[in-house]
Amino acid sequence: MSSNLKSAAVAHPEPVRSSNFYRVAIVGAGTLKGKEVAEVLSDRNFPSIDVKLLDDDETIGQLENVADEVTFIQKVRAEEFHNIDFTFFASDPECTRKASKIAREAGSTIVDLSFALENESHATVRSPWIERQRGRLLVPELQPGPVVVAHPAAVVLALLLLRVEKAGEVRRVLATVFEPASEHGQRGMDELHEQTVGLLSFQELPKNVFDIQLAFNMVSRYGAQSLPALATIESRIVKHYELIAGSDAPLPSVLLLQAPIFHGHAFAVHVELNQVADIEKIGRALAGEHVHLTSGAEDAPTNVNAAGQGDIQVSIRPDTSQANSFWLWVASDNLRIAAATAVECAETMAATRPRGKIQ
Numbered sequence: 001m002s003s004n005l006k007s008a009a010v011a012h013p014e015p016v017r018s019s020n021f022y023r024v025a026i027v028g029a030g031t032l033k034g035k036e037v038a039e040v041l042s043d044r045n046f047p048s049i050d051v052k053l054l055d056d057d058e059t060i061g062q063l064e065n066v067a068d069e070v071t072f073i074q075k076v077r078a079e080e081f082h083n084i085d086f087t088f089f090a091s092d093p094e095c096t097r098k099a100s101k102i103a104r105e106a107g108s109t110i111v112d113l114s115f116a117l118e119n120e121s122h123a124t125v126r127s128p129w130i131e132r133q134r135g136r137l138l139v140p141e142l143q144p145g146p147v148v149v150a151h152p153a154a155v156v157l158a159l160l161l162l163r164v165e166k167a168g169e170v171r172r173v174l175a176t177v178f179e180p181a182s183e184h185g186q187r188g189m190d191e192l193h194e195q196t197v198g199l200l201s202f203q204e205l206p207k208n209v210f211d212i213q214l215a216f217n218m219v220s221r222y223g224a225q226s227l228p229a230l231a232t233i234e235s236r237i238v239k240h241y242e243l244i245a246g247s248d249a250p251l252p253s254v255l256l257l258q259a260p261i262f263h264g265h266a267f268a269v270h271v272e273l274n275q276v277a278d279i280e281k282i283g284r285a286l287a288g289e290h291v292h293l294t295s296g297a298e299d300a301p302t303n304v305n306a307a308g309q310g311d312i313q314v315s316i317r318p319d320t321s322q323a324n325s326f327w328l329w330v331a332s333d334n335l336r337i338a339a340a341t342a343v344e345c346a347e348t349m350a351a352t353r354p355r356g357k358i359q
Contacts, residue, residue, distance in 0.1 A: 021049035022350065025084045025108070027099050028091030029053035029073050031185055033113050036339035037088050044343055047350070054080055056095065081106035086346045089114050100146065109349055110146040111342045115236065117146045124148065127155045128344040129290055130244040133162050138348050147345045151233075152337040153177050153256075153265050154240035156312050159290060160269070160328060161249040167285035169274040171324075173252035177237065178259040178266040179230070180303065183334060184209050189262050196260075210258065219258045230258055264303035267330035270319070277326045279316055286314060301331035309333055310340055 024041065028034040034055070041048060053073045074080060076099050081087065087103040089096040093116035100110050100117060110117070117123045122145030130150070131137055150158075157175055164170060181188040188209050195205045195215035205213055211223025221230050234256035242251065252269070259266070271277075287293055292311040294300055301313035312332045319325035 021047045022085040023050045023052075023083055024048045024346075025052040025054055025081060025087045025103070027054045027076055027087060027089045027095065027103075028114070030055045031090050032182055032189075032335055033185075033338060034088075034090035036335040037090055037113070037342055040336070040339040040343045044340075044347070046343060046347065052080055052084065054099075055091070078102050078106070081108055084108045086111060086349075088342055088346075089116070104146075109144060109346070111345050112146055112148045113338055113342050115148060115151070118148045118236075120146060122146065125150050125240050125243045126345050127158070127244045127341055128348055129155060129341070130158045130162070132289075133159055134246070134248050144349060147349070149338055149341045149345065150244050151237050151240045152332065152334045152341070153179075153237045153267070154244060155337055155341060156265065156267065156330060156332050157237075157252060157254075157269070158241050158245040158249055159312065160286065160314065160330065161252065161271075162245060163286045163288065163291070164271055164282065165249060165285075167273075167278065167282040170250040170271060171274050172272040173250050174255075174270040175252040176255045176257060176268045177234075178257055178261065178268075179233065180259065180261045180263050180265060180334060181214070182263045183233075192260060192262060214258060214260050217260055220255075222258065230256055261303050263333070263335070264306045265330075265332050265334045266301075266303055267328065267332075269328040269330060270325060271328065272322065272325045274324070276323050277318060279318055279326060282326060283316055286316070301329055303331055306331040306333050308336065310336055312337075 024046070026034050026037055029038065038051065038053070041051065053071055054076045055073045056076065076095065081103045084103065084106060085108060087108040088111045089100060090113045091099070093114050096112060096114040096116035100112070103110060118125060124145060125148045127150040161170070161173060181192040191206055191209040192214055195213060198205045199215050207223060209226065211226040212219055234254060237256065238254050283293055290311055292313050294313060294315045299305065301315055306313045312330060315329045317327040317329065319327060
């Protein structure tokens, strides 16, 4: 580490509190999701006076950029949550369960991207995108329970199918979701890379994350030693879809496949209507905030062109065998959508958030 970088690092002194700003902590700041949350906080100009980066022993001391300032990742300790208004948990589930108790005792509002708290009685699975689409905005609470960020695949499916409903009554939806390695964090991406290199050089494949060959392969289940199981993730997507979309959108049949791709979800969605599918009308219904419709081969949705984009990339194709059906081919940045959801959840709660520990 150079001396210039050391001198540029910010040590998180206790700043003078402004009534218009909040203190924020990101637990799991060295993870892919944690870095994305920090970037979205900056991009959206979230009103924070201080952002603490916290993580486990492997990334302590690592330098990261937050709002054009270089800062250190620090150890997760009880004192780091003192007067923190919002804590984003992008860590592994075990760390979230342990540290979230400390953060709540300190009076912090919890936003969970790890899904560790989804089964807690006072937790709420949320997606502000879907709340706005349904016209059901959050009623602010003075002391809200943990907010669990809806799975990004559930958010994509819910937004698209809520809008499709405007074009005609839906009879049936079948959705195949292609899971990227980045949903398993940096370890998942590293293992896919190492497996690819190993196959090309005839070496033994590492299988610590997926417990199965993923490189140059497509699988519907992981090896027995891989947790969580692919079926568990598939069930989470459906559960979160039902929680955020409610009865306002048709419930799709979902098949989740692990694809040999590093980043970004892809979706093949087959929609059957009760009337002839009018592609132009469907396109008008889908268009709007967070959706980018494509029509040409040059800008067709791919994992590559969806990377770093906040919008969902969508193309519409008629079903040549059924006049009342059509296909949606979709790509989205899973990490960006999860981080944007997390930050927007915090924004919607900020108006009623007391500063510091609730007395």
